[in-house]
Amino acid sequence: MKKGIVILICIFLNIVVFCQGKFEGVMNINGTIKKFAAYIPSKFEKGVTNAVVALHPLNIARWNGTSWRDTLSVFAEQNQCFLICPDGGTDGRIDDPIDTTFTSMLVESIHTIYGINRSKLVLMGFSVGGLATYTYGLSHANNFIGFIPIGAAINGTNEIVSLAKNAKDKTFYIIHGSLDDVNNRFSPAKTLLIDSKACVKDSILNDVGHTIDFPNRNEILTHAYQYILTNSCITTDIQSETKIKLIDIQNPASQQIFIPSHISHYSISLLNSFAQNICKLQSGSNDISHLPSGIYFLKIENGTQRQTQKIIIENH
Template sequence: MADAATEPAIDAISALVPATLRALHAIEFASRHLSPTSLPRIIDALAGRNDDLAPALAASRALEWPGRLAPVRDHLERAAEAAGEALAGILAAPDASQPIIAAYRSLRGYARACESLYPLAAHLRPVSHFFLEQPARADTALVDRIAAADPTREGVGFMHVGGPSGTRGAFSLYVPEYYDSSQSWPLVVALHGGSGNGGAFLWSWLREARTRGFILIAPTAAGSTWSLMEPEVDGPRIDRMVEDVANEWNIDASYKLLTGMSDGGTFSYVLGLRGGCQFTHLAPIAASFHPLLMTFADATRLRDLPIHIVHGAQDWMFPPEMAQGAERTLKEAGAAVVYREIADLSHTYPRDENARILDWFLPDKA
């Protein structure tokens, strides 16, 4: 039982954790549905969603926490602050000179909040459940397996390789805490969109990696976006990242997925259609596709190559006709194409499609 000195801190945790998680879910909702035309509706939907966050954060900051709980306080308060700033930025976006740009920028706080919050997953069940796919939260065997794992051992959890989160040309990595070197693990390499970075995009896939048991690499482009016209810039870097990870962890060479959003999806075409590509599956999302890409494609590789295309019917940057053309062209070349056009999706990342992509990529883990 808690002593008198810790009871106020426990009360603070009990208020701050659910408030922060509700804010993060609200940001996920906004991120999934954001577009120039939907912004006013999103503002209406978010109204009041973070009313309890600021008071909970203020109460935590006013409290004299016991020294042994100071790390918990620091992680929680940083996460709450980042989530609160993100929501406040979205709500204030209509008053900005470029509302949609302001709203997109505000979403960056989500990754900062997740990075601050994740270390508490080993200690707080609601946080652990947040970083699991929803159906798996009732999977007692998985929950117990995660709880029994040592999150402090070397080589597990999330990490940034080659520099701090978002360093150009570096990458972020997640290895499930229950990693066992005696078995081989599927690999997902997820490429961020233009002006993004791997440190942020990692959190678009970490929940699924932790649930289903695969290793996740989220590279950061050497420039402001992927070298679409000069694949020799970023392509070999990605290959080296995969090689370095495979040297340290047991990767299943039969299950290596290359996926990406927007420019990252386009770059998955650029790399993935060429001969000698090491990836077994491709999943471009909200990507641009031009028939000229086929002039660099390898006909032998394309034959029966599994490709899962996801695109939004409301995409205002890359019209869905572009993705429909990709489906036709790649099928004619012999690829095994799955095409998903989502009626309410704009040019945003559809995290709700991750499970469907993984059911296709890893049917034995579905």
């Protein structure tokens, strides 16, 4: 642990280790006292229980680590995840340099004391917390298996374009209100992530503005979280002696996948996100209306030539 960072939470945490419920604590980060709040699910098991780092929005009249933890505690219990909520401090921002340092140290401390499952660590946040889910998350991409930005207060791609390369092979589930400036705060970031070879799923909430208080919030967050846990992101090419060029087909696809006749001599299979074979695709139209929306892959083979390319299916 870095010199000058004194952990003040250990005595307090030893009292509540392995007990269900809410608790708060503090850390001294280079002379600045930083607060946090957390939730331990009822079936917590050391080394097994997954964790979510949740970054709160910017509104000091309502939001801090404790109120954000309280807002998400039902979600955490439903999903049996250890909830870690750093506090942005007096200015309310969760993405200041001291706050990102604090978040990293807090996760390490929680892991050391509780033994959370670091291999399934997810980062999520709303508004400025959603922005930080992009910026902090992409700056520490290897620490997380996936990211859930909610109504991210992002300006196009300005804040993340230099970090986008770190999105490769990472899973994102973006939640955004249809009335929350989607042309600036949603679409550019989604496109950049896809272009950077991330696996991206999204949920646009109809008639919802910039708020975390949307209908069926816990169900929507649960769907996003479980999607992150159960969908691995594979974007690397599979090749033998030589590699086939990527085929030009509609992507995203909806209801059907059309395979052009000029590549009918190829063997083309549709795989799910776990690289499991779903079906063979034939020349012409192939019905996919029965498949759930999500990330899939086309495995294309011709003798010793192979290629795998990502395809997104959007069946509404």
